[in-house]
Amino acid sequence: MQEPLPAAPRRWPEEGHTRVPSWIYTDPALYRRELDTFFHGPTWNYVGLGCEVPEPGDFKRHWIGERSVVMVRDRGGEVVVLENRCAHRGSPVVWEERGHAKDFTCRYHQWCYSLQGDLVGLPLRRGALGQGGMPADFDPRQHGLTRLRAVTRNGVVWASCSPQAPGFEAYCDTLLPAIDRLFDGRPLRLLGYQRQMLRCNWKMYMENLKDPYHATLLHTFYITFGLWRADNRSRMETGGGGMHGVMVSENTGRRTTAATAQLGRFGHDLTLADMSLVTPIPEFADGRIAGGTLHPSAVIQQQANSLAIRHVIPRGTGATELVWVFFGYADDSEEMTLRRVRHANLVGPAGLVSIDDSEVLRQCQAAAEGYPERVGVIEMGGRDTEPADHMVTENQIRGFYRYYRKAMGL
């Protein structure tokens, strides 16, 4: 559907952050500004896990927004993040998803870079048979692979495209405890990836993770087996001026309370032949579930014993690549590892919980494209953006759009 050229600049509904205009999911010019303002701007983005590149020379390719980047463990053992773009004419230097190399040589003209991105070789620099070659004053030090600000914190690699981003800890703000709780310094063990191409705008996906209200109504498995439901004690708040979301709750198992009657999708007759699918082995001393969203690209997941970082990669106004990186700890028992693998059945593209989200979001995106001038209403829990000690609220979504309007000048 062609987006008609707007007659005037976009104007947010006058009610402010309790309203979400649908054109934010469909406007291509806005999308490009979001890439510059957020993913390629002064933010911190998920790149990978250190255990994906265990040895010097190991590398893995990934994305920040629409930019291809490479994370590589250099000779000194440090993880470096480089733009995957030859300084010469822009060809991607790394064409494989992962591998091991002693240097990076661009296929096109064989410019050769060290693992740290320094330009160390360039065939025919001095010409051939006395003809051609680079100018005498060509300085290779000015033409390396751009190196991003990167931080490895307890085994997770984050990078920023901008020197203007605050330090990583300050950036994470109220979400830092949840990040440090899952990534507490114990060596990690990569368990695998799930990847899907969602058919919705990246913000629509992130909102879904700032929306405990839907989870307690839509996801029968969560409600019925107590993994996430409105009558569990919880706290929902934002961070970083509204851009992040922090969610803490508890798992109480299957139970009915006075609230159950309103949880229409509670499966009174739902029993499982194998209850291990929904039964966590207790592993965190505080007995809680904690996670959230680190703007713009990461979701911190603790669902039963399934631990993951979900990485959000925008692919145009109507598509989002979602990469689920599942991990455990190197000292997990075999029983725990198997339990984590079982619980991965709940999430991802085939997830018995997550399918609901993928499907609903595709429908919502299609509706936004048909009705770009319509407006969503987010008043559950009130009209403010203050923390809430319950999950019957859209406060995190309101907080995000209050931040978004400021950042985007809307």
Next chain:
Amino acid sequence: MPPANHPIATARAALRAELRDFYDAYFACLEDQDLERWPGFFTDDALYLVQSAENHGLGLPVGDVFCDSAAMRRDRAAALRTTSVFEPRRLRHFAGTLRLRDDAGDGVIRAEAGYLAVECLVGDAPALFSAGRSIDEIVRGADGLRFRSRRVVYDHTHVRNSLVFPL
């Protein structure tokens, strides 16, 4: 290669034909979305795993679907039938190359079968949904062939939105 009418070649041809029938019956069940009958294609303790070639190549255990018992398969079928929310779709399966591994003499038929699945959603053009191969161990019981292990390893890196029905 033995001549076509040699007993070994004849037996191999008969086995390939029997396997083709088995895969056809399995795909027909999936295409009918007859989830209640789906677990019946497996032995009780069979492993059913759907994962990317990426995970398979790295030896990583996580799959999009992991069921190591009839109970887990029945639970998944029941969940899809009664609790999952998804728009209606049809999938059509096309069998690809069938590679029969040499007989190890243990009564297990080992095969690798290429496949293609095409998904049709209302209003969309038909979409290539998944392509890959299954790495299967099949055993013969009183009531016919069953998977004792089925690993569906897909070649693409990501799933088109959601993987609802088994492959």
